[in-house]
Amino acid sequence: MNAVDRLWDHARNAPDSIALRVGDQSWTYAQVRDLATAWADRLVRAEVQPGDRVLLVAPTSQEFAVVHQAILAVGAVGVTVNSASTAVELEYFLTDAECSLAIAWHETAEVARRAAEATGVELWTLEAGDIEMGPGADLDLPRARETDDTAVLLYTSGTTGKPKGAELTHGNLAACAEIVSGTLGSDSSDRVGTALPLFHVFGQVCVMMATFHVGASLSLLRPFSGEALLRMAAAHQLTVLAGVPTMWNAMLHADVELSRDDLASLTHALSGGAALPLAVADAFRERFGCRVLDGYGLSETTGAGTSAKLSVRRKEGSVGPALSQMKACVVDPEGNPVAPGERGEVALAGPVIMKGYWRRPEATAEVMRGEWFLTGDIGKQDEDGDIWILDRKKDLVIRGGYNVYPREIEEVLYTHPDLREVAVIGVPDDRLGEEVAAVFATHPGREVDTAQLRAWLEERLAGYKVPRIYQEVRELPKGSTGKILKRQLDRGTVLDQGVKVTRERSVS
Template sequence: MNLADRLHTAAARLGGRAVLTLDEAVLTYGALDELSARLAGLLRSRGIGAGDRVAMMLPNVPEFGVVYYGVLRAGAVVVPLDPLLKRREIAAYLGDCGARLLVAWHAFAETAEAGSAGTKADCFFVVPGEFRRLLREVAAEPGIARTAPDDTAVIHYTSGTTGRPKGVELTHANLGGNAETVARMHALGVDDVVLGALPLYHTFGQTCSLNATVRAGARLTLLRRFEAGRALEVIRRDGVTVFQGVPTMFIALLDHPGASDMSMLRVCTCGGAALPLDVLRAYETRLGCEIIEGYGLSETSPVTATNRGGRHRRPGSIGWPIRGVEMKVVDELGRRTPPGEIGEIVVRGPNVMKGYWNDPEATAEALRDGWFHTGDLGRVDEDGYFFLVDRRRDVIIRGGYTVYPREVEEVLYEHPAVRQAAVFGVPHPELGEEIEAAVALRAPVSGEDLRQFVRERVAAYKYPRRLSFVDELPMSHTGKILKRALAQRV
């Protein structure tokens, strides 16, 4: 039960077919299998083996797959890091996981070397062309390390938006099972071309794009970084059939002047954050494609629940749990809430993490009573469809009244001038918190007009008294709006 087995099996069947492409660069299944075996041999020659941690700082390039499967093939643990991390952050992650090696893209060599200084990690830099020449001189590891299903395959570090980043331990069974489920649900096959717009260092891109593609024998065409015009060009040039993204990607594509008929996309899936309903409807009416919303977290490998296509889709919901996974909404005492009542979403199943690396207290807090407590607030309807309401930490308490930012954001997105919106709470001496909205526009509108628009559609205590206009909302590298950064500006 090693994730690298999936690649080896696919290579035996599809050796000459492309698996990873980036413009003119093409890596076939056979080449990826061979190069990852040579990378495993290189690790062995450096004394790296079962259980050792190998960090990697690579963008969306074919070499990512070589290193990723090579580390797993050697029985070591992959620690994927954002290539744009700064020196201090790199040092903290490498020190926390005790990495033996940091494999970094050549463009980030200076920062990677500075970050690894003083840690136990050596540095190895990936330079296109030279990387393959180097591996050809290394003997391929003849076999694939035997690993148990519950052996750790990957340690993903959380974004740290709620405090110190934690290392999420995902096993070979977690990731392999989740990728297989994704491939089966979307009927991925050898004729599919998946757009690799999601960062591969993140669990969403890693499971749903990379591992699911390999599991299905499909092709992943990569984007180094997401830009709407470039994405449209690649979709049309490469005949993309599957597009997986986060809301900010779908919004950017919708706003691009070159966006037109996109009915060639067989599957569009959205996760990472709630997708505004107006955006979902616009894709159907203007672009001719259906978006399927799902839900997950790094701690759940990541997919936990999703809509299904056609008549099984309920717009605005996150669908229902995937096969083998249980999900419920509970109150503060852990009791299941009745349909329609808001509570915390909890999950259990084969996709739930092993725990947080070297953090038994955080693990015990998150995995209580046999369930993973997500910290997300939601509700379930009479038909079993789940709805994500908000993150518990984002809820605003204004003068004793509870305000869910997503509800207000949905109203703002209904205004034709609004391109992006984020609602958050700021301290207030009498009310405890006041409601503020930060908005990026696609057309001119006054703050008073926007406030009035919202005021006409929600209860009096919910509309944003404070409103600011920005050119762009601050985003994480995975496309999530950073509300904490907005609140700190106030």
């Protein structure tokens, strides 16, 4: 098997069906196959062998999609990384993965060149339009691979040390594509669109590979703006839209004249990368008439794990039950399942669980318990099997002996009509060990009085959960996927610049 088999099947059986759209350009499945074959020919002539690692540094584009398919088609391993990576970061990826070749987008070519020269790796520059190379050789593609052969290396964020490469196999990618498309009930008539980065597991596998799995069309947008993505959805008459919470928030508040009538073809919206506040999901459905399905997964689980069901309204704050073919549970520190409603670590099992961390058996052993992958996320599960993600282990705030889960507070804050973005973190406190702080950005033209905000929260949360420190910012830091990066919030700055709001009836 090969993870790109289905694209070649569609090119043979439905050659004129549209596979890719970017702006007013489009490519059929036969054209994408031929373009990927030409790139595969170039890789073969460069003596890239099955199992060789090839670094791909490129933004969301038709070029990324074609080159990625070519790398997998020849049996090589795609190492797809953030196109904004520094030379030092690229040097680390090249060295750690022992890449034999690097392919970098022309806008980042100088940075990539420094990393390639430092590691002695050959570099190819990928120019816009470089996929139009003419026909390749008559290769027998895709090359057959074993289900357990590594297809891509996706490096984790490295928040607990150096980034680790999650080895996702051809079987993992094919299973994820089947599970996601099956969950959405997708078929070849669908028109899927996204502005997600394709180097990330969500955009690359859950969206792109799942779309190609059923022979649907994929519309790509770069750069992202809420207005531009909504306009693309209307112009391309998209049936499925995929994004992260900050994207839905941006679209929800975009100043466009589009209405639910303009997006009448949009039947499904898929959210991932971080938990989606229910208030945002409900408001999006109210404005545009489309339900946003919130899913949960990690790079190590090929982006899949749990998802809300199409036929049932999502329980407030829940990311739904395990997806088809998957299992989910919540366990204690010894790995034993806890009772429904109790907090513990979320564990996942199924055909999308990674092969392991690249050449890190000790790190792999730390997160694997037989078939179960320990996610590092704190959660709870009800008797129906629905999962609530409360926080990362590292994000837990212990305030005077009380466990405070920022995710729960953020859910409440997102229901405030004046707040656009929020992040709740722990900051050092001499008396309590940690204090709860809320960092927020308001909607344009809105103002928030912090004392009134605290009073508003005290009506909705237990006293020990209510933040005592508030800092207003213009915008919260975000990663390449649009996910809010709490770890880039300087705790010292929050302490210095935040407003400490005390009230006589506050609970310690």
